[in-house]
Amino acid sequence: MKMGRQSIAIAICDQQCHSKGRLDYRNLSERLLKSSLFKEVVILEKACRDRNGKLDGLKGKKVLFGGCPFLEESGLYEKTFQDLCLKKADFFTVDIKTEIFDLYEGKENIEENLYRKLVASGNILARREPFEEDIIKPDQKALVYGSGFSGLKAALRLAAESIPVDIVETHGASLSPGYLSMILAEPGMITGLLEAARKAETITLLPQKALKEVTPGEGGFIFRKAGGEKQEYGTIIFAPEREERPAGEIGALNLTQLYARIGSQEALKTGAWKGETVFILDHKTETGPEIFSDAIKAAEYLRKMHCAEVKILLRNARVSIPGLQELYDDCRQAGIIFIKYEDSLYIKNSGSGFAITGVDLQTSGQFIIKDTAGLIIPGKTILSPQAREFARSLNLRIYNDDYSQSDSLWRLPNESNRPGIFVAGAAKGNMDKRAVEEDAESLVFSLRQRLSPAGLRVEEYIPQVDKDKCALCMTCMRVCPFGAMVKDALYRVAKALKSTCRACGTCAAECPAKAIRIRNLEYESLISGMRALA
Amino acid sequence: MVLLIHCAEGGKKALSGMVRLGYRLAGDIRTFELPCSGRINETMLLEILQEDVAGIIVLGCRKDNCKFMEGNLRAESRVNRVKTLLKSAGISKKNVEMLYAAPDEGKRLYKAIHNFYEGTKAPAGC
Numbered sequence: 086m087k088m089g090r091q092s093i094a095i096a097i098c099d100q101q102c103h104s105k106g107r108l109d110y111r112n113l114s115e116r117l118l119k120s121s122l123f124k125e126v127v128i129l130e131k132a133c134r135d136r137n138g139k140l141d142g143l144k145g146k147k148v149l150f151g152g153c154p155f156l157e158e159s160g161l162y163e164k165t166f167q168d169l170c171l172k173k174a175d176f177f178t179v180d181i182k183t184e185i186f187d188l189y190e191g192k193e194n195i196e197e198n199l200y201r202k203l204v205a206s207g208n209i210l211a212r213r214e215p216f217e218e219d220i221i222k223p224d225q226k227a228l229v230y231g232s233g234f235s236g237l238k239a240a241l242r243l244a245a246e247s248i249p250v251d252i253v254e255t256h257g258a259s260l261s262p263g264y265l266s267m268i269l270a271e272p273g274m275i276t277g278l279l280e281a282a283r284k285a286e287t288i289t290l291l292p293q294k295a296l297k298e299v300t301p302g303e304g305g306f307i308f309r310k311a312g313g314e315k316q317e318y319g320t321i322i323f324a325p326e327r328e329e330r331p332a333g334e335i336g337a338l339n340l341t342q343l344y345a346r347i348g349s350q351e352a353l354k355t356g357a358w359k360g361e362t363v364f365i366l367d368h369k370t371e372t373g374p375e376i377f378s379d380a381i382k383a384a385e386y387l388r389k390m391h392c393a394e395v396k397i398l399l400r401n402a403r404v405s406i407p408g409l410q411e412l413y414d415d416c417r418q419a420g421i422i423f424i425k426y427e428d429s430l431y432i433k434n435s436g437s438g439f440a441i442t443g444v445d446l447q448t449s450g451q452f453i454i455k456d457t458a459g460l461i462i463p464g465k466t467i468l469s470p471q472a473r474e475f476a477r478s479l480n481l482r483i484y485n486d487d488y489s490q491s492d493s494l495w496r497l498p499n500e501s502n503r504p505g506i507f508v509a510g511a512a513k514g515n516m517d518k519r520a521v522e523e524d525a526e527s528l529v530f531s532l533r534q535r536l537s538p539a540g541l542r543v544e545e546y547i548p549q550v551d552k553d554k555c556a557l558c559m560t561c562m563r564v565c566p567f568g569a570m571v572k573d574a575l576y577r578v579a580k581a582l583k584s585t586c587r588a589c590g591t592c593a594a595e596c597p598a599k600a601i602r603i604r605n606l607e608y609e610s611l612i613s614g615m616r617a618l619a
Numbered sequence: 620m621v622l623l624i625h626c627a628e629g630g631k632k633a634l635s636g637m638v639r640l641g642y643r644l645a646g647d648i649r650t651f652e653l654p655c656s657g658r659i660n661e662t663m664l665l666e667i668l669q670e671d672v673a674g675i676i677v678l679g680c681r682k683d684n685c686k687f688m689e690g691n692l693r694a695e696s697r698v699n700r701v702k703t704l705l706k707s708a709g710i711s712k713k714n715v716e717m718l719y720a721a722p723d724e725g726k727r728l729y730k731a732i733h734n735f736y737e738g739t740k741a742p743a744g745c
Contacts, residue, residue: 183631184650187638194646201649482688502688546654566688589687590658594697606654612666618649619620619670 093207094125094143097151097181098132108196116200122207123149132156140169147175149210151203153182173218173545174605177210179203205617212610219543221584223304223319223505225536230475231255232290233326235510235521237278240288240322242525248536249287251318253296255325255472293471299478301571304541304584306479306505320535322528323481323488323501324509325472381419468512479506480568488512497531499524503567504585507531546588546606548581554600555579561592561601620647621736622667622675626656626690629680633720633728640725645736656680657690664701664715673739674714676732681721691719714739 095117099110114126125146127139132152148171156162157178166176185199225248229240232254240250282288296308296316305319441454468476481488482502499507509524535541548561548570555578561570562579569585570592572578579601581592593601593608602608623644625631631652644650653659656679664675677698679691698717705713716735720728 183635183638184652187635188644188650189646190643191646197646198649205651496686564693566690587687589655589690590653591655591687591690591693594658594660594693606658608663611653611658612663615622615624615651615663615667616670618622618651619667619672 093123093147093149093210094127095123095149095151095203095207096127096129096132096140096143097203098129098153098156100129100131100133100153108192108199113196113200117203120204120207122204122211133159133161140165144169145171147210147213148177149203149207150176150178151181151199152178154180172215174213174215175210177206177213179206201618205614208613208617209610212607212613213605216545216604218545219547219583220540221304221543222538222540223535223584224317225249226251226318227320227322227532227536228253228296228306228308228318229322229324231324231326231472231510232279232282233324233510234275234278235524236322236324236326237275237282238521238525239324239509239528240282241278241285242529243322243532244282244285244287246529247287248532249289251289251291251316252282253291253293255293255469301568301582301585303582319505320532321479321506322499322509323476323479323506323512325468325475326511381416381421385419472512476512479503481506481508482566498527499531504569504587505535541584543583544586544588546590546603547583547586548588548590548592548601548603550579550581551600551602552576552578554598556598556600558597560595560597564591564595566591620649620672621739622672623648623650623678623732624656624659624675625650625652625678626680626686627652627654628686629684629691629719629721630656630678632722633678633724636720636722637725637728640729642725642729644732648732648736655685655687655690656694657685657687659694659697661697661701661704664698665704668701668705668713668715672713674716674735676716676718676735678718678720678728681719681724684721691717 097110097113099108110128114128117123117126125142127143129139132150133155148169150156150162150165152162157180162176162178166173169176179202181199181202185195185202189195189198227243227248227250229236229243229250229252232252236252236255240252243250282290295311297311298309300307300309302317305317306321308316308318310316443452444450445452476483476488480503488501488508499509499513501508507528509528510521513524550561557572557577557579559572559579562568562572566589567585567587569582569587570579571582573580588603588606590603590606593603593606599608625634634650656677659677664677667675677694679694680686682691685691695717698715701715705711705715714735716731718728718731720731
């Protein structure tokens, strides 16, 4: 590749909010010019305010711009870039405030590091190639998998935004016990929502087996319908319902899992668990009547295991069924404490375990458990095998028992590991009625960018596969966290789906044949940048 | 000189979190940004170690919090492989290390970087 050595110009804002006077810029620019990488150095006093045409001489050259984050945030980079009629590959910015002035102390340190950083960035810029920006328009139609409370809520919310929606009915006639719970929804609510969905013009209800297989396509997901015809969706909302629990399980947690959480059965017997042992059952869960019998069974079981003090706290157990009082009494006899609401329970770390305060449902008085060794909060949903199969076919990854990675800092609340597939409802964990409504709102927010009429802008760092080198070993398909690498059947090579790729570079780093190169993030360019620092 | 390769997501934010607490880097710790720490590979690390570099720190997002799902874990396994290679070749002067940090862990991050830096300066037999 030809190195455009003499053509790089550099513009540095010497204001840097508080860097003025801390640096000898004349010395720096002389040194930069000597490095034979830069042809021109422009020092701006305040890049954010007045430029006085100083940058006009940089038109049509490769420009490296050193500035502060404000320039990026306020769109001034964008403006400069347009003013100078530059191609995107010819414009490179370095945040010298955060990366230099904030990080180092002392004039000498700053000067040396700034020089190195600029040379390193210049080296990368010199190797950058021009590229055409690509815009993909995903299909405007959305598919909602699941006709439960959250699935229907989400579909209706999307229909209100006039997005056409297909719903896959996963449920059939019977409703899961969750819908009897007062916390989740009143009885009959699902039926009402279903009726509303049937009436809506933009919503189509499909039977569960209507869609056969799915193949990822550019800008969407292509399903084969039962009849053989193809249907494309721009986005999928994965909102399956929780499975009905088989009798004898404690909430969503059966006794085998209970052992696993305690450590072992022996730990209870030998008293390796000091203090009181507290089990909180059915945390934040939609409950059915069988939770009472489950709790009694659990209490008996744990007592049998010679665990001297077992307290079971059962919360959110408000089920609208006849004979509720008797059930409560049975449980109380078994030593189960009912707690009023979720919000009234406080759990803090104490000396050797946890301290818990809460409000008893019967007496409305406060109870305090000072020290507990064990605390078990079950309540993860189990999805039906069909839903899990569907998730597998979509390449969705379970992350901390959760399809949505909701605890990650970097994601929107509904994002899954795959761009274009969003997660709602039970697949994110258990939710109450209000949370489901909020979830549907946030879903619309997350979807807005995906289905915007302007289309999706494809990033410059899309992996490109060298046809001659690729041996189709499928390493890239295996390692891609987003399922963006697919087999190009025509050319027998791997290829990246532009709408799905997030440009992390994992495939390029893993490819044994070094067949994948990521434009403007290549090995040579990175190495030359790093070498310049050394 | 120590090269600190950090990702553009958690690693970058962790560094600015560190700065916000008033910690500064030593002059010859130089930073280099990658979109994800998973972009590094063994060849890259070894090639840089051939230069006048005493050590490389790879700084990624906190575990379970990687924007690219598991880039940081991949980076760690590669760093470990390079470590093993260096050890088996009997090179103790140069070192590589994988660090994870969240934006609120400035103090811990500073200590980790500082310890590594001091470690590279300490005389070691080859």
